Amino acid sequence: MIIPKAKRLQSLKEYYFSVKLAEIRQMQAESKPVINLGIGSPDLAPSQATIDELVSSANNPNNHAYQPYKGIPALRKAMADFYRDIYTVSLDPDTEILPLIGSKEGITHISLAFLDPEDEVLVPELGYPAYAAVSEMVGAEVIYYPLLENQNWQPDFEALNNMNLKKVKLMWLNYPNMPTGAKAERRTFEKLVAFAKEKKILLCHDNPYSLILNQEAPISLLSIEGAKEVALELNSMSKTHNMAGWRIGWLSGAKPYIDAVLTIKSNVDSGTFFPMQAAAVKAFQNPIAWHEARNAIYKQRREIAYQLLDALQCQYDRQQVGMFIWAKIPDNLRDAGELVDKLLYEKYVFITPGFIFGEKGSRYVRVSLCSKEEVLKEALSRVRQN
Ligand SMILES: Cc1ncc(COP(=O)(O)O)c(C=O)c1O
Numbered sequence: 001m002i003i004p005k006a007k008r009l010q011s012l013k014e015y016y017f018s019v020k021l022a023e024i025r026q027m028q029a030e031s032k033p034v035i036n037l038g039i040g041s042p043d044l045a046p047s048q049a050t051i052d053e054l055v056s057s058a059n060n061p062n063n064h065a066y067q068p069y070k071g072i073p074a075l076r077k078a079m080a081d082f083y084r085d086i087y088t089v090s091l092d093p094d095t096e097i098l099p100l101i102g103s104k105e106g107i108t109h110i111s112l113a114f115l116d117p118e119d120e121v122l123v124p125e126l127g128y129p130a131y132a133a134v135s136e137m138v139g140a141e142v143i144y145y146p147l148l149e150n151q152n153w154q155p156d157f158e159a160l161n162n163m164n165l166k167k168v169k170l171m172w173l174n175y176p177n178m179p180t181g182a183k184a185e186r187r188t189f190e191k192l193v194a195f196a197k198e199k200k201i202l203l204c205h206d207n208p209y210s211l212i213l214n215q216e217a218p219i220s221l222l223s224i225e226g227a228k229e230v231a232l233e234l235n236s237m238s239k240t241h242n243m244a245g246w247r248i249g250w251l252s253g254a255k256p257y258i259d260a261v262l263t264i265k266s267n268v269d270s271g272t273f274f275p276m277q278a279a280a281v282k283a284f285q286n287p288i289a290w291h292e293a294r295n296a297i298y299k300q301r302r303e304i305a306y307q308l309l310d311a312l313q314c315q316y317d318r319q320q321v322g323m324f325i326w327a328k329i330p331d332n333l334r335d336a337g338e339l340v341d342k343l344l345y346e347k348y349v350f351i352t353p354g355f356i357f358g359e360k361g362s363r364y365v366r367v368s369l370c371s372k373e374e375v376l377k378e379a380l381s382r383v384r385q386n
Contacts, residue, residue, distance in 0.1 A: 008137050016129065016356045024350055034344070035379045037305075038352045040178075040323050040368050042242040044297065047290055050241070050283040057275035067271035070262055071099030071250075075277045078284035079235075079250050086211070087220035095255040096228075098262055099277070101269060103208060103234040103249035106261070107134050107172075109268070110204055110232060110251070113260040114170055115140040122171035124155070125358035126179055128206065131172040143168065146360065153182035157191055165199050173221075174206040176214060179357045179366045181320025184210065184219040192221070196230040202257070203227075208236040208249075209322040211291055213298050220252075228254040232261075239323060241283040242294065248272065248280050298323060301369045304376040309367065311383045312339065325367045326354070335362045347382040 017039055027034050045051070057063050070076070076093040083089040091097055100106040107130045115121065117139035123131045125144040132142045145160055147153040155173070173192065175184035184207075196203045203221065210218035221231050232253035238244035251261060302325065309316055309327045316327035329339050336353035343349045352368070354361025371379075 008139070011136055012133060015133075020350070024344075027344075027348070032348050034348045034350060035371070035375055035382075036350045037308075037367050037371055037376070037379060038350045039370070040239070041244045041370055042239060042323070043370050043372065044242045044294060046242045046246075046279075046283055047286045049285070050243070050279045053282040054275050054279035057278045060275075063274040063278075065274070067274055067277065069266040069271055071097075071272065072274065072277045074281050075099055078281045079252070082235075082284055083220065083222070083252060086218050087223050089220045089222045089252075091222075091252050092255075096252060096258060098251045098258050098265070099272065100234075100249040100251055100265070101272060102238065102247040103206060103236040103251075104130055105247070105269075106234045106249060106251050107131060107204075107206075108137075109261050109264045110234075111135060111138045111140070111170070112264045114202055118167065119169040120165075120167040122160075122165075122168055122201070124173060124177075126153075126177075126354070126361050127172065127357055128174060128178055129356060131206075140169075141167070144358065145171075147177070147180065147182070148360075149180075152185070153177055153180040154185060154188045155192070157195065160195065165201070168199065168201055170202045170204060171196065172204050172206065175219075176209040176212075176321035178209060178322055179324060179352075179354065179361065179364070180326045181317065181322050181324060183214070183216060183319070183321045186219055186224070189219065189221050189224045189227075193224045193227050193230060197226065201230070203231040205231060205233045207233055208239050211240045211295075212321065212323050213295055213302070214321045215319070222252060232257050237280060237283060240291070241280075241286065243280070243283065246276055246280070248276065298369045301371070301373055301376055304373060304380055305367045305369060308376065308380045308383055311380065312343075314365065323369045325369070327365055327367065329363050329365060333363075336365050337362075339365060343383070347379075347385075349379045349382055 024034050076097045079097045080091045080093040083091050111134045115138050120141045120143050121135040122145050123142050135142045205221040236249035313330040314327035340353040352366040354364030
């Protein structure tokens with residue numbers, strides 16, 4: 001390559017799953033029957049009404065043009081209604097909602113809208129890898145704040161207050177948490193809003209898991225009094241509506257923040273295909289029973305995943321929220337990589353090593369519930385065989 005890459009690529013590595021999935025595909029091409037319990041891509045389908053709407057809308061020749069940068073009004077209204085019904089949060093669909101091409105995309109747009117190269121960003125360790133990767137991509141400095149098991153994986157406010165936060169402009173958080181499965185706690189959110197106001201930090205909360213295997217009422221950070229002054233919240237149809245491949249998410253928050261993100265976004269993409277937006281509106285009409293049926297399937301799968309982790313002598317909390325189980329590996333193993341490689345190369349079963357979510361994950365693994373019961377059972381029987 002005679003043209004050098006941009007400097008930002010010197011520290012940025014290809015996304016772990018992008019590399020690992022290529023290896024798994026290669027193994028499968030060599031007829032090795034790899035079972036992938038790594039990635040959290042729902043295998044279940046969206047509701048039939050959603051798919052029917054997509055098809056009928058795509059058959060209309062008038063529906064193939066560019067769309068508004070901020071999505072069609074009906075979609076923004078459906079998103080605002082979702083916030084009203086699920087979180088009792090009131091949002092103006094015209095000014096406080098911005099549909100996105102998935103929440104992952106939103107992480108980049110938010111970072112471009114609010115971070116300059118000399119700024120610092122608080123990123124949870126453990127956390128979704130894109131927060132740190134994108135911060136680095138825009139030249140900002142990543143400051144990790146710890147989530148500790150003995151504090152229910154909530155932020156350690158004592159540690160936070162002891163940090164030098166002068167240059168911190170933005171803080172990422174995510175509850176229910178991925179990868180730890182920790183639930184959202186209203187008390188944590190209240191403390192975070194007070195902290196952000198005092199330190200003048202923009203809180204960016206990523207909330208894609210609040211309807212998945214959650215025993216408690218889902219919470220939005222925006223439901224905390226005064227939160228809109230300092231907080232934005234990402235949400236997504238990927239997990240709640242089994243629409244991961246569709247790429248539909250959205251950002252909620254006060255108009256000035258939303259407008260800043262829209263300025264970036266309108267220069268980057270040209271909106272989402274109308275039939276997808278119309279179908280998403282239908283998906284938001286899925287009755288509660290549809291969500292319960294999805295969770296009932298995950299719950300059954302989770303029982304087998306527990307047995308799999310028991311067979312591997314891993315320890316885990318049974319109160320986790322979301323579509324994964326986060327588990328601690330036995331003390332006699334060197335690290336999660338040892339267990340993951342052994343499983344992949346000897347049993348052809350892939351689970352995610354915890355270190356991809358931060359160094360503190362080096363003794364943990366994550367098992368996804370996005371495989372059919374019979375697949376999980378096959379993985380279990382392979383693991384049980386000597
Ligand atoms: C915590 C978290 N945030 C964001 C995403 C990305 O979701 P989306 O499909 O909406 O881009 C994921 C996907 O796995 C996730 O786990």
